[in-house]
Amino acid sequence: MLHGTAVNCCPYVAPCLGSSGGTGVLIECVTRIRGVVVSVPCLQADLALRYELLGRLRVTRGGVDLTPEQPKLTKLLALLLIRAGKTVPGEKLVAELWEQGPPRCAFASLRVYVSQLRKILNGPTGTSPIVTTSPGYILDVSGATTDFQEFEVLYTRGRERYGAADFLHASELLRRASSLWRGPILEGIQGSLDIESFAAVHEEKRLNCIELSIDSTLALGCHHEVIEDLKGLLVRHPLREPFYRQLMVALYRAGRQGDALETYRSARRMIREELGVEPGPTLRLAHEAILRADPARLEAAGVIPAVR
Numbered sequence: 624m625l626h627g628t629a630v631n632c633c634p635y636v637a638p639c640l641g642s643s644g645g646t647g648v649l650i651e652c653v654t655r656i657r658g659v660v661v662s663v664p665c666l667q668a669d670l671a672l673r674y675e676l677l678g679r680l681r682v683t684r685g686g687v688d689l690t691p692e693q694p695k696l697t698k699l700l701a702l703l704l705i706r707a708g709k710t711v712p713g714e715k716l717v718a719e720l721w722e723q724g725p726p727r728c729a730f731a732s733l734r735v736y737v738s739q740l741r742k743i744l745n746g747p748t749g750t751s752p753i754v755t756t757s758p759g760y761i762l763d764v765s766g767a768t769t770d771f772q773e774f775e776v777l778y779t780r781g782r783e784r785y786g787a788a789d790f791l792h793a794s795e796l797l798r799r800a801s802s803l804w805r806g807p808i809l810e811g812i813q814g815s816l817d818i819e820s821f822a823a824v825h826e827e828k829r830l831n832c833i834e835l836s837i838d839s840t841l842a843l844g845c846h847h848e849v850i851e852d853l854k855g856l857l858v859r860h861p862l863r864e865p866f867y868r869q870l871m872v873a874l875y876r877a878g879r880q881g882d883a884l885e886t887y888r889s890a891r892r893m894i895r896e897e898l899g900v901e902p903g904p905t906l907r908l909a910h911e912a913i914l915r916a917d918p919a920r921l922e923a924a925g926v927i928p929a930v931r
Contacts, residue, residue: 670684670685670746670747671684671685671766671767671768672684672689672744672746672752672764672766672767672768673767673768673769673770674704674764674767674768674769674770674771675769675770675771675805676701676704676705676769676770676771676808676809677770677771677774677803677804677805677806677808678804678805678806678807678808678810679805679806679809679810679811680697680700680701680704680809680811680812682700682743682744684746689743689744691739691740691743693739695720695736696736696739696740696743697812698719698720698812698814698815698818699716699720699733699736699737699740700740700762701809701812701815701818702715702716702719702720702815702817702818703753703760703761703762704762704764704769704771705809705817705818705821706762707762707763707764707769708761708762708763708764708765709761710756710758710759710760710761711759711760711761711762712758712759713730713733713758713759713760714759715759715817716733716759716760717729717730717733719814719815719816719817719818720733720736722814722815737753737755737760740753741753752764752766752767770803771825773800773803774800774803774804774829774832777796777797777799777800777803778796778797778800778828778832780796781793781796781797781800781832781835781836781839782797782835784796785797785835785838785839790839790840790842790843791839791843793835793836793839794836794839794840794843797832797833797835797836797839798836800832800836801829801832801833801836804829807822807826808821808822808825808826808829809821809822830860830863833856834865834866834869837849837852837853837866837869838869841869841872841873841876844876846872846873846874846876846877847873847877849869849873850870850873850874850877853866853869853870853873854870857870861893861897862893862894862897862898864890864894864902864903864905864906865905867886867887867889867890867902867906868905868906868909870883870886871883871884871886871887871906871909871910871913872909872913872921874886875913875918875921876918880913880916883913884910884913884914887902887906887909887910887913890902890906908920908921909921
């Protein structure tokens with residue numbers, strides 16, 4: 624998400640480790656980021672399915688795009704993906720696929736859609752990742768890679784490094800996690816409460832990831848580098864108080880106290896107009912510290928980590 628910082632964020636990506644006899648089975652992929660190792664299960668690229676949910680749904684195998692074009696198939700795959708590894712009852716799928724009311728032949732149509740989706744996803748050996756169970760279907764992703772799983776791994780490790788005050792590694796991990804997002808999760812798939820709920824939960828996680836990434840970058844003293852990114856984020860999220868706080872701190876540390884105070888006034892005006900309340904305590908603490916030109920107050924109050 625953040626670009627142009629003085630921090631070295633170029634990861635070293637190790638090759639996949641495991642068998643190499645052409646069976647297509649490899650044990651793990653290892654990504655090393657300045658000593659921090661992240662490993663995820665993988666297969667050889669010519670056999671492994673890759674599901675990408677962080678944006679418009681995309682499915683590839685060995686670089687070949689397999690994404691279904693038919694809207695019902697795309698939605699069916701999305702519904703199975705958000706519950707990957709778990710049974711999704713047929714009744715649930717029917718209700719989600721025909722949100723205006725299912726036709727009399729809905730279950731027969733569902734079986735046809737599942738069959739079509741299996742043909743798309745079947746591997747070279749004919750093995751299907753869609754498993755039929757008595758109440759419904761399971762999408763088995765144990766032999767696949769997903770950008771969603773990669774985000775979760777990087778985000779979790781980034782939070783751990785942040786909690787350990789290892790802001791360099793935290794910044795790198797969290798920026799890599801944020802960069803996996805190509806747009807709103809499962810963008811363009813309409814008419815599903817389940818998908819909308821799933822997307823809302825993980826959009827909040829994405830924003831938390833960005834916030835931690837920026838806090839880590841600020842703790843490294845890279846305040847100039849985040850100012851423009853934060854301005855762009857506030858255009859898209861004008862009620863997100865942490866972004867105002869971070870922009871205020873970045874401007875203040877860049878020697879722009881007046882701009883930092885004006886940012887608070889803009890935030891207060893926006894929040895009062897839209898929500899009818901005052902800014903939260905953390906934002907008010909940041910304002911007070913900047914107003915008094917007292918950087919120690921920012922750190923003592925936990926508004927921002929101390930510069931390392």
